[in-house]
Amino acid sequence: MQIAEITNQGLRRAYSLVIPAEAIAARVETRLAEVSKTIRMPGFRPGKVPANLVKKMHGAALRGEALQDALNDGVNQVISSNGLRPATQPQVDVDGELPDDGDARFTVSLEILPTIDDVKIDDLALEKLVVPADDAAMDAALARLAESAQRTEPAPAKHKAKTGDTVVIDYEGTVDGVKFDGGTGEGMRVKIGSGQLIPGFEDQLVGAKANEQRTILVTFPEDYGAANLAGKPAEFAITVQAVEVPAETKIDDEFAKGFGLDSLDALKEILKDQLDAELGGLSRTHLKRKLLDTLASRHDFDVPVSMVDAEFDQIWQTLEAEAAREADPAAAKAEIEAEREDYRRIAVRRVRLGLLLSEIGQRGGVTVSQAEMNRLIGQEAARYAPAEQQKVVKFFQENAMAAMQLRAPLYEDKVVDYLIGKAAITERAVTREELEAAIASEDESPAGHVHGPDCEHDHDHAPAKPAKKAAAKKAKAEEPAAEAAAEPVKKAPAKKAAAKKADAEPAAEAEAPAKPKKATKKSA
Amino acid sequence: MANIDIKHYDVVVKPVITEKSTLVSEFNQVVFQVAKDATKPQIKAAVEALYGVKVLAVNTMVAKGKTKRWRGQEYRRSDVKKAVVTVADGDRIDVTTSI
Numbered sequence A: 001m002q003i004a005e006i007t008n009q010g011l012r013r014a015y016s017l018v019i020p021a022e023a024i025a026a027r028v029e030t031r032l033a034e035v036s037k038t039i040r041m042p043g044f045r046p047g048k049v050p051a052n053l054v055k056k057m058h059g060a061a062l063r064g065e066a067l068q069d070a071l072n073d074g075v076n077q078v079i080s081s082n083g084l085r086p087a088t089q090p091q092v093d094v095d096g097e098l099p100d101d102g103d104a105r106f107t108v109s110l111e112i113l114p115t116i117d118d119v120k121i122d123d124l125a126l127e128k129l130v131v132p133a134d135d136a137a138m139d140a141a142l143a144r145l146a147e148s149a150q151r152t153e154p155a156p157a158k159h160k161a162k163t164g165d166t167v168v169i170d171y172e173g174t175v176d177g178v179k180f181d182g183g184t185g186e187g188m189r190v191k192i193g194s195g196q197l198i199p200g201f202e203d204q205l206v207g208a209k210a211n212e213q214r215t216i217l218v219t220f221p222e223d224y225g226a227a228n229l230a231g232k233p234a235e236f237a238i239t240v241q242a243v244e245v246p247a248e249t250k251i252d253d254e255f256a257k258g259f260g261l262d263s264l265d266a267l268k269e270i271l272k273d274q275l276d277a278e279l280g281g282l283s284r285t286h287l288k289r290k291l292l293d294t295l296a297s298r299h300d301f302d303v304p305v306s307m308v309d310a311e312f313d314q315i316w317q318t319l320e321a322e323a324a325r326e327a328d329p330a331a332a333k334a335e336i337e338a339e340r341e342d343y344r345r346i347a348v349r350r351v352r353l354g355l356l357l358s359e360i361g362q363r364g365g366v367t368v369s370q371a372e373m374n375r376l377i378g379q380e381a382a383r384y385a386p387a388e389q390q391k392v393v394k395f396f397q398e399n400a401m402a403a404m405q406l407r408a409p410l411y412e413d414k415v416v417d418y419l420i421g422k423a424a425i426t427e428r429a430v431t432r433e434e435l436e437a438a439i440a441s442e443d444e445s446p447a448g449h450v451h452g453p454d455c456e457h458d459h460d461h462a463p464a465k466p467a468k469k470a471a472a473k474k475a476k477a478e479e480p481a482a483e484a485a486a487e488p489v490k491k492a493p494a495k496k497a498a499a500k501k502a503d504a505e506p507a508a509e510a511e512a513p514a515k516p517k518k519a520t521k522k523s524a
Numbered sequence B: 001m002a003n004i005d006i007k008h009y010d011v012v013v014k015p016v017i018t019e020k021s022t023l024v025s026e027f028n029q030v031v032f033q034v035a036k037d038a039t040k041p042q043i044k045a046a047v048e049a050l051y052g053v054k055v056l057a058v059n060t061m062v063a064k065g066k067t068k069r070w071r072g073q074e075y076r077r078s079d080v081k082k083a084v085v086t087v088a089d090g091d092r093i094d095v096t097t098s099i
Helices: A021-038 A051-081 A135-148 A253-257 A264-298 A305-325 A329-338 A340-364 A370-382 A386-398 A400-422 A432-441 A464-486 A494-511 A516-523 B006-011 B019-027 B040-051
Strands: A002-009 A012-019 A091-094 A104-111 A125-130 A152-154 A166-175 A178-191 A213-219 A233-246 A424-429 B012-015 B029-034 B055-063 B067-070 B073-076 B080-087
Touching: A002 A051, A012 A051, A021 A051, A051 A104, A104 A305, A135 A264, A178 A233, A264 A340, A264 A400, A305 A329, A305 A340, A329 A340, A340 A400, A370 A386, A370 A400, A386 A400, B006 B012, B006 B040, B012 B040, B019 B029, B029 B040, B040 B055, B040 B080
Parallel strands: A125 A424
Antiparallel strands: A002 A012, A012 A104, A091 A104, A152 A233, A166 A178, A166 A233, A213 A233, B012 B029, B029 B080, B055 B080, B067 B073
16 A cells, blocks of 8 residues: 655645555455355355355455455555654545456545644633522522412402403404404403403403403504405404402412412421522533633634634524525525624634644543543433433444534533632622623624523534533423412413413423324434 | 357347356356257257367267146146257357357
8 A cells, every 4th residue: 555645735735545456456356355254155055155256246345345445445554654643534536437357546635634833721710600599599489489470369340450450251253344363362361461362352351240241443563474364454342251469479388389388388398499509500611611711812723714714604504594584585695795804703712722632632632531431422312202211322433423422511611610620710609680681792793782591602512502401491491380280170261371381281292202292303 | 159049049048157067167068958859969059050069979968847837737848958069179268248
């Protein structure tokens, strides 16, 4: 095997690779010997087929196989003998035609990882913003919970509905004397002043009494969801079944029992944990961002173009998908197009930080143990149906690439931990608002653009963040979920219930991923 | 090769490629499946014409079809006539490249 360097430019390398005919032939022979022991052919007992016959039947395939093997070995040899650390999968081109016999010539081109000579991770000074979980926040959370759990009780017969009351109505809506789809319903609960219905609808219910009949005239707003109704005047014939007034929700043990808890203290405990986790996540996000910023400003080295391209493409795809969903896709597209350079810069930064972190991890001896790996795989598998779990575990055990992807976020987190451990950290107590503002202001995204979560943070190199956010979201979603489960029928106006279910469903799915619904989705 | 008759293709059906047939190839013999009604002289003429070799001897056999049952009914598979053709030293027939 002859290897010669063709290009050596920056991080780019290219080599010519010649595999001599004899080497290929030798490989074919060994392969032939192996295969003919197992091959089956009518008229012969297994393994008794003469070699020349096998060669005639499968010669071409064997040669292709041998060539592939030889090529892989060659590429490995190129990498090992030159001590290269490839950034991406080497690209192999065939020079001219592949001959049926004779020497095979290839060009192997690849980009190598830059060598980072001086990693400056000493004397890191970071400021950690800590939000103390105070009673005020606690009370606010409790109040929120109470608010959403608010129940109503029937009002006295003569009571006239006022803002804040809930009215149970049957309704029949017409436009130009014609009924329209979804315009008729029974037993709808309307909370006056909640603004859930068409403007004006709720106002006209003020003063209604139980068993009263009214006619309401409203005009659908211009931007109403159904185009055939938008901007049209409509008439609703209403029968009021009942009027309910909100009942005072007292925050006491009784209230906590509504959530299946023993006492108010237990509820407070849970809320406190959630709050702490949320705040802890936020302050870590901020700290990590600071750390990455510091690292980025201290280091500057060439990064492989192909990796940047891959990263950039990923960003770009997300952006384009988002732009396509905007109200005016063309304008949104033009906007991101204008900021193309900025995104490119972000991609470079991400790749550089990613490389830097892995280098630091290597030098610092940060490793992910097999036990941790198994736990990760277990978590991943738990997201699938029980029947599939075995397969998933097997897949990750056998597929090194997939396992790497699973490993990367954990590894990065550990490196960050390692760095934070090394750094001199000063703590400063701030309020929650200040912390959130600090995180928002340090977005690496270019100014003036307001895109989704993917551009706010390094999703690739900081996967811990979305995970934390998701956790926080889940915690929030859990409240309505618990509530909906606790008292599904008794309260919650129809519309609200629907909204809540929508809220609760993702939470439930996240909590119990082995649920059949999810399972079918996955396996389908 | 010059005098290949269309009839020759009807005489020689196909070569028999089995473990046994590869064994006899050591003795310059080749096995063919031939038409049921083919005679030794016909086979000799056909093989000489098609493969361009000198045939020294032809031995034939008829392998009787096996009796099988399908849904209790007995039936017989077709008989097969095989010819073991001995070719002159130096001449070779590559049976794996079909004609």
